[in-house]
Amino acid sequence: MGFMESIDLSPGEESRIRADANQTLVAILMAMAAMLFAAFTASYAIRRTSADWIPVPFPSLLWLNTALLIASSGTLELARDRPVHARRWLRATLALGLAFAAGQILAWTELAAAGAFSPGNPHRAFFLLLTAVHGAHLVGAFLACGAALGRSRSERLGPCAAWWHFVGALWVYVVIVLRFF
Amino acid sequence: MEGPSGGLVRMSGTHAAGGFWTRYVFSRDHKVIGIQYILTAMAMGLVGGALAAWIRVQLAWPGSAGISPEQYPSLVTMHGTLMIFFVVSLALVSGLGNIIIPLQVGARDMAYPFLNMLSFWTVLPACPLMLASFFVPGGAAAAGWTAYPPLSALKGAIPGSGWGQSLWLLAMALFIASFTMGGLNFVATIFNLRARGLTMMRLPLACWTYLVSSILGLLSFPALTAAAIMLLLDRHAGTSFFVPSGVVIAGQVQAHQGGTPLLFQHLFWFLGHPEVYVLVLPALGIAFDVIAAFSRRPPHGYRITVWSLIVVAVLGMVVWGHHMFTSGMNPYLGKYFSVVTLLITLPFAAIGVNLVASLWRARLRWTPAMLWALGLISAVGTGGLGGVYLGNATADLHFHDSYFVVGHFHFMIGMVTLFGTFAGIFYWFPKLTGRLMNERLGRLHFWLTSLPMFALFFLMHLQGLRGMMRRYYEFSQDYVAPVLWLQPVLTVLAFVVFASQALFLINFFRSPFRGESAGPNPWNATTLEWTTPSPAPHGNWPDETPSAWRGPYEYSRNGNESDFELQSAPAAPGVLPSKR
Amino acid sequence: MDDRSPSPLSLAFPLALVILAAAVVGTFFLLDWRLDVASEHGRGVDQMIFFLLVCTGPLFVAGHLAVAWFVWKSRWRDTPAYLPPSPRAEWLATLIPVLLIGAVAEGGVLAIGMPVWGQVYREEPDTLPVEIVGKQFEWIARYPGRDGKFGRTEPTLIDDVENPLGLDEDDPAATDDIVVRGALYLPSGRAASIRIRSLDVLHSFAVPVMRTKQDAVPGLVTRTQMRPTTPGKYEITCAELCGMGHYRMRGYVNVLTPEEFEAWRARQVGWFE
Incomplete structure (x- = not known):
């Protein structure tokens, strides 16, 4: 009757618990990131009402970056769908992600060269702040998916794929805030 | 000793006994990490307490403490910061939380033991950083624990706003990172590593409070993170998120323009208010567990308490503005925040009433842990009623930033949290060390700490009623004169409180060697941690991990031979703990 | 642990609570905490505070006396006397004091507090x-x-x-x-x-x-x-x-x-x- 008396957890049960814990972890991290960006958005909304708000032209490079990041989410889903070719698609995802990061750095330095944090330009300051904080979240996505590449089992991709998609969605949100508000 | 292969052992990495360093220093054992947190908090508590005593000398006998008006705000700021983040948070939440949670949910360790170790080693360097700020040019941060800009943003505004404030922000960043890692572990462990049969409604209330408190903390700290990043940029990169145009410091017009100081206050209190519950709720949870064990009956209204905790947390996230009634925010918002804040009285009072009702028809056992838990009831009741005054926007016109506020929050995040911490340490000490703490010393410590503390902080309420403002170097206002004679009295009380902690330290450091031996279950308590030998080994259970067959508080069930039933004791045939 | 003679604490602790409650109430009568008031809305603020003092004072005393009473009663009990209450009784025992405190808190701010708050922030002519x-x-x-x-x-x-x-x-x-x-x-x-x-x-x-x-x-x-x-x-x-x-x-x-x-x-x- 007592299931714990003699038997161990079966390997399947143990990995299920680990996957559940990882899911909890990622869910909370998402909620936290959402709160962080909500705080920044609220600050943005309040700050933009002041007289010194001058909108910065939206670097067109960022549209390309956005497309790259959305595409990377697609390849990641392909990796999850096709266990046989999982590693190949995972590499493609990481490559697209790296291309996005490179594009971000390019756009960033361009803006920074024009006097990034000059006191008189809050919009530009938010631009750099939001892209930088988003970049920090992207690093987490790289670490998670890079680690998954090291492992062969594609069913473990769940939590790291969730985080990758989330970081993509976060970027789309950032673009909408910066470009249209 | 090789841990058993079953249960959740592999979740926790290997449990082989390593050398000294891996066992006691870079340990992944949640109990060792918990003790490390508590020792760190004790060291910081000595500093924070000494600061309080020093401040009290100045307040009682102005000029005699060797504190200059320039230094005074630094001392106040550091006392608050150390006590809230580096003493109460570390000892009660990170420390006791680490010790209690895996044991009570029947897990061999936290869900992420390495992250847990990392969390401790992230906050440890923050302590010397914070303390080092006393010795940098300009002295330690001086803008209050709330760090309101522009005071905290402009280097010339106050001496501590130079190096001191930068170190403060750095140390706080490390603290937030550590607290986040800890909270993630708490939540994942409680959600996913519970023993078989341990449904959420069979979870001990201590675990419930840690769960609610962790989620609340995790969701509210990002607002402070955002505020801290923007404050850092305002200070060092020349942005103006919080500093408005035309600020004139010492005759110089500052370059900043267009920022909003109120924005920082909103972001700060979006964390700051939930933080109060992050600290207070676990103390209440511990009190429920301790009272159940020493009153030999289940706590009154378990389900009501659980739901009240959740409602407190939800409401706690939308009432931050009651710290800002007089800040210049829209008066209509003041009305909203006042009405919603006072709604918290309902669930909070339910928790308090359940604590009191848990003593109905009790058969008390007078351990020091029980004394602290009973003292906590008085403190949380008194402090909670004080909250009814402060949540009232109209009354707050008089009380805001007065000693009434100082007295109130020392009741809540000073007394309630410390009482809960002491109760928890006395209660779980045998599980960690295999020995009991000395009861006589414990009782003496209780009386010498609790009564002077109550008098000290209660009298501050009355000074606040008379209009005494907080963070004042000295008081020369005519209207406060009738309550100024209390100042030396309060200072003497503060010294009694501070000195009596020596009794606790002696007890804490002597008992692991000299204390009476404790069996696996010295209190005849019911929850899962009492099913393993004391001290609990690395991996927590030498054999299989337990399963839960019943609720957490089966005391004094009529018809039973003994007056308690362990949660792991198999129930009647056919009743299987199915849920993992 | 399970000695039958009542601990001296079961006498000392309730006594301490009663003395504490009496001391708190007494302090309000002995100490000169009342500050003069010299403005119209200030009188309203004082009424608000007075209302809270009058209402929360008895709640404070009642809470402390309840704890003292329960603790005191436990001196004589040596058999398991606890019977789990019905969920209904449990709810009522919690709900009644809670509603009382809630009424004091919300009733006070809505009936007395908010009009005064409005007085401070309204735009009056001829100011x-x-x-x-x-x-x-x-x-x-x-x-x-x-x-x-x-x-x-x-x-x-x-x-x-x-x-x-x-x-x-x-x-x-x-x-x-x-x-x-x-x-x-x-x-x-x-x-x-x-x-x-x-x-x-x-x-x-x-x-x-x-x-x-x-x-x-x-x-x-x-x-x-x-x-x-x-x-x-x-x-x-x-x-x-x-x-x-x-x-x-x-x-x-x-x-x-x-x-x-x-x-x-x-x-x-x-x-x-």
């Missing part, structure tokens, strides 16, 4: 416009002068001695503005609409005897209203940490009779006159 400006570490008052308009100020024009508020001489409205350092003069019986500014960091314009408190926020003009009732000299203090001189950031509200006030105002000359 006396005044401005109070905080800077490290003093209060500076300004009156709009004969034209009833506050003149423009400019941070770059600020000179601590010559022009502490940075009044702009080119603005005709500024010429007759009256600037008084460290003191605010108000007539009794007439509501003053006070605009509050800060030149540097956060301050809080607090007049405890008036029960007035409103932060001075740089970059923002905040507002509060008060109607002084009693002529006299009342201290202004700062209620928001503003630097090392926070504790000595003082000023006075001089409440005069309406006639005295008009006479005082007639004697003042504009800043650029």
Whole structure:
């Protein structure tokens, strides 16, 4: 009757618990990131009402970056769908992600060269702040998916794929805030 | 000793006994990490307490403490910061939380033991950083624990706003990172590593409070993170998120323009208010567990308490503005925040009433842990009623930033949290060390700490009623004169409180060697941690991990031979703990 | 552990609670915590506080006595007497005190508190416009002068001695503005609409005897209203940490009779006159 008396957890049960814990972890991290960006958005909304708000032209490079990041989410889903070719698609995802990061750095330095944090330009300051904080979240996505590449089992991709998609969605949100508000 | 292969052992990495360093220093054992947190908090508590005593000398006998008006705000700021983040948070939440949670949910360790170790080693360097700020040019941060800009943003505004404030922000960043890692572990462990049969409604209330408190903390700290990043940029990169145009410091017009100081206050209190519950709720949870064990009956209204905790947390996230009634925010918002804040009285009072009702028809056992838990009831009741005054926007016109506020929050995040911490340490000490703490010393410590503390902080309420403002170097206002004679009295009380902690330290450091031996279950308590030998080994259970067959508080069930039933004791045939 | 003789603590602890409750109540009667009040809304604030004291006092005493009573009763019990209550009884036992406390808290703020709150923040006609400006570490008052308009100020024009508020001489409205350092003069019986500014960091314009408190926020003009009732000299203090001189950031509200006030105002000359 007592299931714990003699038997161990079966390997399947143990990995299920680990996957559940990882899911909890990622869910909370998402909620936290959402709160962080909500705080920044609220600050943005309040700050933009002041007289010194001058909108910065939206670097067109960022549209390309956005497309790259959305595409990377697609390849990641392909990796999850096709266990046989999982590693190949995972590499493609990481490559697209790296291309996005490179594009971000390019756009960033361009803006920074024009006097990034000059006191008189809050919009530009938010631009750099939001892209930088988003970049920090992207690093987490790289670490998670890079680690998954090291492992062969594609069913473990769940939590790291969730985080990758989330970081993509976060970027789309950032673009909408910066470009249209 | 090789841990058993079953249960959740592999979740926790290997449990082989390593050398000294891996066992006691870079340990992944949640109990060792918990003790490390508590020792760190004790060291910081000595500093924070000494600061309080020093401040009290100045307040009682102005000029005699060797504190200059320039230094005074630094001392106040550091006392608050150390006590809230580096003493109460570390000892009660990170420390006791680490010790209690895996044991009570029947897990061999936290869900992420390495992250847990990392969390401790992230906050440890923050302590010397914070303390080092006393010795940098300009002295330690001086803008209050709330760090309101522009005071905290402009280097010339106050001496501590130079190096001191930068170190403060750095140390706080490390603290937030550590607290986040800890909270993630708490939540994942409680959600996913519970023993078989341990449904959420069979979870001990201590675990419930840690769960609610962790989620609340995790969701509210990002607002402070955002505020801290923007404050850092305002200070060092020349942005103006919080500093408005035309600020004139010492005759110089500052370059900043267009920022909003109120924005920082909103972001700060979006964390700051939930933080109060992050600290207070676990103390209440511990009190429920301790009272159940020493009153030999289940706590009154378990389900009501659980739901009240959740409602407190939800409401706690939308009432931050009651710290800002007089800040210049829209008066209509003041009305909203006042009405919603006072709604918290309902669930909070339910928790308090359940604590009191848990003593109905009790058969008390007078351990020091029980004394602290009973003292906590008085403190949380008194402090909670004080909250009814402060949540009232109209009354707050008089009380805001007065000693009434100082007295109130020392009741809540000073007394309630410390009482809960002491109760928890006395209660779980045998599980960690295999020995009991000395009861006589414990009782003496209780009386010498609790009564002077109550008098000290209660009298501050009355000074606040008379209009005494907080963070004042000295008081020369005519209207406060009738309550100024209390100042030396309060200072003497503060010294009694501070000195009596020596009794606790002696007890804490002597008992692991000299204390009476404790069996696996010295209190005849019911929850899962009492099913393993004391001290609990690395991996927590030498054999299989337990399963839960019943609720957490089966005391004094009529018809039973003994007056308690362990949660792991198999129930009647056919009743299987199915849920993992 | 399970000795049958009652512990001396089961006597000492309830006794301590009763003494504590009595001491708390007694302190309210013995200590001189009551502060004079000299404004109309201040009386409302005091009524609010008085209501809370009268209502929460008995709750405080009742709570402590309940704990003391339960603890005291436990002295004689040595058999398991606990019977789990029915869920209904459990709910009722919790709900009744909770509703009581909730009624005190919400009822108080809605019935007594909010009208007073509204009194402080409503825009009344025929108020006396005044401005109070905080800077490290003093209060500076300004009156709009004969034209009833506050003149423009400019941070770059600020000179601590010559022009502490940075009044702009080119603005005709500024010429007759009256600037008084460290003191605010108000007539009794007439509501003053006070605009509050800060030149540097956060301050809080607090007049405890008036029960007035409103932060001075740089970059923002905040507002509060008060109607002084009693002529006299009342201290202004700062209620928001503003630097090392926070504790000595003082000023006075001089409440005069309406006639005295008009006479005082007639004697003042504009800043650029």
